[in-house]
Amino acid sequence: MEADTALVRKLVDTLPEGVVVTGAAEIEKYREDFARDGSAGMPVAVVRAEDAGQVQEAVRWAAAHGVPVVPRGAGTGLSGGSSAVDGGITISLDRMRSIEIDPACQVAVVEPGALNADVKRAAAEHGLWYPPDPSSYEICSIGGNLATNAGGLCCVKYGVTTDYVLGMDVVLADGTLVRLGGKQIKDVAGLSLLKLFVGSEGTLGIITRAILRLIPAQRAGATLVASFPTMTAASRAVVAIRTRVRPSMLELMDNTTINAVEDWRSHGLDRSSGALLIAQSDATGASCGAEIELVRACCAAEGAADVFTTTDAEEADLFVSARRNAFLALEERGSVLFEDVGVPVPLLPDLVDGIAGIAGRCGVEIALVAHAGDGNTHPIVVYDAADPAAVEGARRAFDDVMQLAIALGGTITGEHGVGRAKKAALPDQLGADVMALNRRIKDALDPAGILNPGAVL
Amino acid sequence: MEADTALVRKLVDTLPEGVVVTGAAEIEKYREDFARDGSAGMPVAVVRAEDAGQVQEAVRWAAAHGVPVVPRGAGTGLSGGSSAVDGGITISLDRMRSIEIDPACQVAVVEPGALNADVKRAAAEHGLWYPPDPSSYEICSIGGNLATNAGGLCCVKYGVTTDYVLGMDVVLADGTLVRLGGKQIKDVAGLSLLKLFVGSEGTLGIITRAILRLIPAQRAGATLVASFPTMTAASRAVVAIRTRVRPSMLELMDNTTINAVEDWRSHGLDRSSGALLIAQSDATGASCGAEIELVRACCAAEGAADVFTTTDAEEADLFVSARRNAFLALEERGSVLFEDVGVPVPLLPDLVDGIAGIAGRCGVEIALVAHAGDGNTHPIVVYDAADPAAVEGARRAFDDVMQLAIALGGTITGEHGVGRAKKAALPDQLGADVMALNRRIKDALDPAGILNPGAVL
Numbered sequence: 044m045e046a047d048t049a050l051v052r053k054l055v056d057t058l059p060e061g062v063v064v065t066g067a068a069e070i071e072k073y074r075e076d077f078a079r080d081g082s083a084g085m086p087v088a089v090v091r092a093e094d095a096g097q098v099q100e101a102v103r104w105a106a107a108h109g110v111p112v113v114p115r116g117a118g119t120g121l122s123g124g125s126s127a128v129d130g131g132i133t134i135s136l137d138r139m140r141s142i143e144i145d146p147a148c149q150v151a152v153v154e155p156g157a158l159n160a161d162v163k164r165a166a167a168e169h170g171l172w173y174p175p176d177p178s179s180y181e182i183c184s185i186g187g188n189l190a191t192n193a194g195g196l197c198c199v200k201y202g203v204t205t206d207y208v209l210g211m212d213v214v215l216a217d218g219t220l221v222r223l224g225g226k227q228i229k230d231v232a233g234l235s236l237l238k239l240f241v242g243s244e245g246t247l248g249i250i251t252r253a254i255l256r257l258i259p260a261q262r263a264g265a266t267l268v269a270s271f272p273t274m275t276a277a278s279r280a281v282v283a284i285r286t287r288v289r290p291s292m293l294e295l296m297d298n299t300t301i302n303a304v305e306d307w308r309s310h311g312l313d314r315s316s317g318a319l320l321i322a323q324s325d326a327t328g329a330s331c332g333a334e335i336e337l338v339r340a341c342c343a344a345e346g347a348a349d350v351f352t353t354t355d356a357e358e359a360d361l362f363v364s365a366r367r368n369a370f371l372a373l374e375e376r377g378s379v380l381f382e383d384v385g386v387p388v389p390l391l392p393d394l395v396d397g398i399a400g401i402a403g404r405c406g407v408e409i410a411l412v413a414h415a416g417d418g419n420t421h422p423i424v425v426y427d428a429a430d431p432a433a434v435e436g437a438r439r440a441f442d443d444v445m446q447l448a449i450a451l452g453g454t455i456t457g458e459h460g461v462g463r464a465k466k467a468a469l470p471d472q473l474g475a476d477v478m479a480l481n482r483r484i485k486d487a488l489d490p491a492g493i494l495n496p497g498a499v500l
Numbered sequence: 501m502e503a504d505t506a507l508v509r510k511l512v513d514t515l516p517e518g519v520v521v522t523g524a525a526e527i528e529k530y531r532e533d534f535a536r537d538g539s540a541g542m543p544v545a546v547v548r549a550e551d552a553g554q555v556q557e558a559v560r561w562a563a564a565h566g567v568p569v570v571p572r573g574a575g576t577g578l579s580g581g582s583s584a585v586d587g588g589i590t591i592s593l594d595r596m597r598s599i600e601i602d603p604a605c606q607v608a609v610v611e612p613g614a615l616n617a618d619v620k621r622a623a624a625e626h627g628l629w630y631p632p633d634p635s636s637y638e639i640c641s642i643g644g645n646l647a648t649n650a651g652g653l654c655c656v657k658y659g660v661t662t663d664y665v666l667g668m669d670v671v672l673a674d675g676t677l678v679r680l681g682g683k684q685i686k687d688v689a690g691l692s693l694l695k696l697f698v699g700s701e702g703t704l705g706i707i708t709r710a711i712l713r714l715i716p717a718q719r720a721g722a723t724l725v726a727s728f729p730t731m732t733a734a735s736r737a738v739v740a741i742r743t744r745v746r747p748s749m750l751e752l753m754d755n756t757t758i759n760a761v762e763d764w765r766s767h768g769l770d771r772s773s774g775a776l777l778i779a780q781s782d783a784t785g786a787s788c789g790a791e792i793e794l795v796r797a798c799c800a801a802e803g804a805a806d807v808f809t810t811t812d813a814e815e816a817d818l819f820v821s822a823r824r825n826a827f828l829a830l831e832e833r834g835s836v837l838f839e840d841v842g843v844p845v846p847l848l849p850d851l852v853d854g855i856a857g858i859a860g861r862c863g864v865e866i867a868l869v870a871h872a873g874d875g876n877t878h879p880i881v882v883y884d885a886a887d888p889a890a891v892e893g894a895r896r897a898f899d900d901v902m903q904l905a906i907a908l909g910g911t912i913t914g915e916h917g918v919g920r921a922k923k924a925a926l927p928d929q930l931g932a933d934v935m936a937l938n939r940r941i942k943d944a945l946d947p948a949g950i951l952n953p954g955a956v957l
Contacts, residue, residue: 147743147846192688203686205695206663221933226844228874229660229914231649231699232922232929233938233956238662238695242688259746286604289716328785387683389604417685457686465689472689476678480945481690487944488937499690 051087054104054132058097064089073135074127076120078381082463082497084129086113091135095212095220095251101134102249103218111496114245116155116187119179121370121381122462124191124244124498131496134249136186144169144257148226150209151255155186159193162255171257174201177458178367189250192242194458196363199416200291200325201258203458205241210254213240213247216489226254239484244460245495247488264291264325265335266359269342270316270349274298274399274411277318278391280345281415284322285388288337292323292363293416299425300369300410307372310365313349320347320415321362369412370423376408378428380441380464385419386453397447398422405440407433419457446471461499469499508544511561511589515554521546530592531584533577535838539920539954541586543570548592552669552677552708558591559706560675568953571702573612573644576636578827578838579919581648581701581955588953591706593643601626601714605683607666608712612643616650619712628714631658634915635824646707649699651915653820656873657748657782658715660915662698667711670697670704673946683711696941701917702952704945721748721782722792723816726799727773727806731856731868734775735848737802738872741779742845745794749780749820750873756882757826757867764829767822770806777804777872778819826869827880833865835885837898837921842876843910854904855879862897864890876914903928918956926956 055063064070065088074083087110090101105112111131118125118137127133139154142162146169151162159180162173176195177183187193189211194203210224223237224230240248271277274297281293296304296319301312312319320342324334339350353359373379386394395411398420402409413420422444426437445455445468455461455468470478478500485492485500512520521527522545531540544567547558562569568588575582575594584590596611599619603626608619616637619630633652634640644650646668651660667681680694681687697705728734731754738750753761753776758769769776777799781791796807810816830836843851852868855877859866870877879901883894902912902925912918912925927935935957942949942957 147739148844149742192692194686198686202659202663205692206659215937219933221937222931223934225909225911227842227876227910227914228845229651229655229842229871229876230911231915231917232911232913232926233918233934234704234941235649235662235695235699236934236937236941238692238698239941241695242692247691282604285606326784327787330784385684385686387605388685414686419684419686452682453684454682454687454689456689457684458688460688461690469689474679476676477680477690477693480672480678480693483944484691484693484696484941487940 050108054088054101057100057104058090062091062093062097064091073115073133076118076123076125078121078123078462078464080123080126080464082123083126086127086131086133089133089135091138093138095214098134098214098249098251099218099220101132102214105132105493106217106491109491109493112493113495114249116184116190117158117182119183120187120191120462121459122456123464124460124462126463128496136184139251144171145226146171149257150226151257153185153253153255155184155250157185159183159185159188166257167260170260172260173207173255173257175204175207178370185253186250189241189253190244191458191460194414194419196292196294196414198414199293200289205238207256208237208241208253209256211237211240211250212252214249214251216248216491216494220251224254244462244499246485246499247494261325263356263359264323264331265352265354266362267322267335267338267350267352268362269320269347270313271318271320271347274318274395275392276346277320278395278415280320280342280347281391282389283341283345284338285416287341288334290322290334290338290416291325292321294321294366295413295415296366296369297411299408300373300412303372303376303410304365304368307368307375310361312365321366366412373410373423373425377425380424380437381459382422382441382444383456383459384422384444384448384453385417385457386448386451388418390451391415391418393451394420394448398444401440401443401447405436405443407436407440409440417457442468463498466499507565511545511558514557514561515547519548519550519554521548530572530590533575533580533582535578535580535919535921537580537583537921539580540583543584543588543590546590546592548595550595552671555591555671555706555708556675556677558589559671562589562950563674563948566948566950569950570952571706573641573647574615574639576640577644577648577919578916579913580921581917581919583920585953593641596708601628602683603628606714607683608714610642610710610712612641612707614642616640616642616645623714624717627717629717630664630712630714632661632664635827642710643707646698646710647701648915648917651871651876653749653751653871655871656750657746662695664713665694665698665710666713668694668697668707669709671706671708673705673948673951677708681711701919701956703942703956704951718782720813720816721780721788722809722811723819724779724792724795724807724809725819726777726804727770728775728777728804731775731852732849733802734777735852735872737777737799737804738848739846740798740802741795742873744798745791747779747791747795747873748782749778751778751823752870752872753823753826754868756865757830757869760829760833760867761822761825764825764832767818769822778823823869830867830880830882834882837881837894838916839879839898839901840913840916841879841901841905841910842874842914843905843908845875847908848872848875850908851877851905855901858897858900858904862893862900864893864897866897874914899925920955923956
């Protein structure tokens with residue numbers, strides 16, 4: 044149901060001045076996420092909540108009147124998971140940013156609007172580290188990370204968001220706030236509700252606080268950068284590396300991405316390289332060198348043209364930031380569709396080859412960057428939105444890449460979430476029975492279907 | 501509803517000969533788990549399934565006739581989670597033990613009846629390791645580990661069962677088999693159903709296959725054993741260690757446990773020690789020695805009487821096996837009630853002191869062993885079942901310890917599960933709203949309530 048003017052007035056009056064935004068220009072900033080997938084509707088209001096109580100108030104109002112609610116963090120999502128809904132409200136958590144480090148418990152107690160980078164910085168002041176590190180970590184929020192179970196570059200050794208969640212406050216579809224878990228590390232009392240809310244993309248509840256586990260900060264270690272003639276050769280090296288070493292980073296960039304990054308800002312990358320592999324080891328002592336040597340041997344065996352290693356953190360950061368900036372750089376080349384497909388690691392070369400085939404068949408450019416050590420790739424379809432044939436080819440390529448991943452026994456999304464952009468392909472991956480199971484959980488927790496309607500399911 | 505003879509006959513005829521057991525003597529072996537909590541009823545049959553299809557057949561039969569179903573692994577549970585139900589059936593997974601290692605993907609594909617130790621051994625043949633290691637790992641099954649989200653000794657550094665689950669086949673309450681996840685490492689397509697089934701103690705479905713992540717085998721490293729005058733001092737040392745080091749093991753045993761273990765089989769422990777701390781580091785190179793030195797310093801600062809270190813694996817195993825054998829040894833002293841309470845690590849000394857107070861007030865002996873580095877303790881109430889006053893005191897102590905953990909912001913169960921033994925205290929920990937949320941999920945997945953009724957909720 045669409046909220047009418049009188050109803051919206053009621054919401055405005057319920058909450059403190061300035062919390063509810065109804066001006067068109069202001070609302071516009073909260074309509075889309077970075078996927079810019081064109082699915083965003085026009086909400087009647089944006090609630091810029093200052094605390095959990097205001098989130099509860101807004102949800103109670105929405106529940107009473109059957110108004111759709113879209114929760115939103117920093118808006119850096121890549122699947123349209125926080126695209127606004129016509130006639131609904133968007134609850135933005137961007138003002139709820141508090142971060143409290145408890146060094147004795149080695150946890151961070153954070154509000155959802157806190158940026159990932161700010162949590163990392165606050166933890167670092169106590170010699171601690173919050174590992175999950177999406178490429179967008181400087182601008183993405185913890186709430187969004189939790190909603191998508193975000194990954195990143197260090198996940199190949201240190202795991203993803205869900206591995207670091209000890210506790211959570213969640214506002215349910217009727218406005219009830221539940222407190223799950225706590226600062227205790229192990230807790231199996233009752234069902235694993237905590238883990239269910241992680242990755243639920245705002246469809247089951249709105250996270251208003253999280254207790255995140257921290258670990259001692261790791262030293263930077265050594266970095267290896269290898270240049271390969273082809274992505275196939277580089278991905279074969281990744282498969283070999285993964286069976287012999289446990290690197291703390293194992294990333295790939297293809298030639299298109301290398302050149303896009305260099306066009307955008309020079310990082311000193313070799314523009315003629317077919318593929319660049321970036322590996323790090325944070326093992327201590329002689330183990331670090333030994334790991335890097337194993338990586339080097341795997342690269343050499345798969346025909347690496349050039350291998351460079353460094354233990355200088357600044358030098359290493361140049362390569363890592365090149366990788367992190369890939370999305371921004373590629374967006375300069377045209378309109379983009381972000382993929383996030385993953386396969387079992389040994390099938391990485393098949394995925395890489397299949398994607399090249401799809402690019403050829405659909406007549407589009409697909410740049411490829413990958414958290415390769417996890418088998419998780421980001422093929423990025425770059426196209427000219429003004430050319431209808433290119434748009435059609437891009438859409439086809441986007442779908443075909445997901446079908447390829449499914450055919451290889453993989454997933455349509457490793458870390459970005461399904462959102463709205465990948466919803467159509469979800470049943471193809473999960474099948475009817477698992478879709479029905481998802482739906483049963485959704486119906487149990489949000490029977491009226493007001494939470495993020497149109498996303499995921 | 502209780503199944504009558506004709507109905508049971510139908511079940512027997514549906515499945516291959518020998519799968520359905522109805523003889524009283526044979527059934528008796530499947531009635532209780534290690535908690536022996538006296539709650540076990542008399543089932544009409546035990547289904548010793550050979551494959552997932554037979555599990556489906558049995559569940560379909562039970563669903564059609566409203567018969568309760570209790571799933572069961574190796575029966576080593578400590579909370580009565582697989583206690584049989586009057587008039588129901590128990591589905592034992594103890595014949596489904598296949599283990600297949602995929603070294604390229606670094607996963608184990610296992611059936612639920614496979615023992616934890618067998619998975620470890622199979623992985624080790626490929627230089628790989630399945631970390632979760634309950635003390636009972638030689639006799640407990642992976643199915644039970646998954647059902648309780650089991651922990652163990654290495655969890656302080658390597659996490660618990662849920663951290664290693666990539667895929668799962670689950671038979672739902674209507675007999676449908678769903679396949680969740682796969683061999684891909686990262687996958688956020690749809691809700692985190694996989695994680696929801698982990699730790700659900702057979703109340704949501706029956707796990708018939710799991711894909712478990714393996715990591716490269718770690719070297720043994722160094723072991724430190726420190727003797728303290730009191731458990732309070734030892735637990736203070738644990739708190740200090742945890743803020744400075746990330747050990748791969750950090751365990752405590754109190755004087756009662758030390759003497760019980762020595763009575764049972766000599767391990768060369770100092771019977772006069774008030775508390776024994778066992779720490780390990782599997783860091784490589786000089787870091788290993790540095791970590792052990794930090795542990796030593798923390799122990800010294802908290803008044804350790806004696807500190808011993810070794811890099812000899814066999815010597816270390818003597819201490820670790822003493823710790824692992826604590827439950828078996830304590831069972832020799834009388835009847836036992838197993839606790840599994842946990843608190844945020846800095847509150848460990850408060851928990852230890854509180855437990856000593858409860859033992860005094862209730863006039864019972866409470867031995868204490870702990871996965872101390874995780875704040876997870878196992879107070880074990882030892883009592884004489886023939887003495888009504890002792891039984892009463894033991895029950896009271898059991899309840900009081902759980903209430904103490906809740907009061908300290910902790911949990912009634914860190915890794916054993918709620919089962920039937922801890923069910924009464926669950927609402928005190930979770931509160932009405934979270935209990936209702938648990939119930940909603942349960943009702944959505946098992947509307948007729950046939951799966952493990954009486955457990956957890």
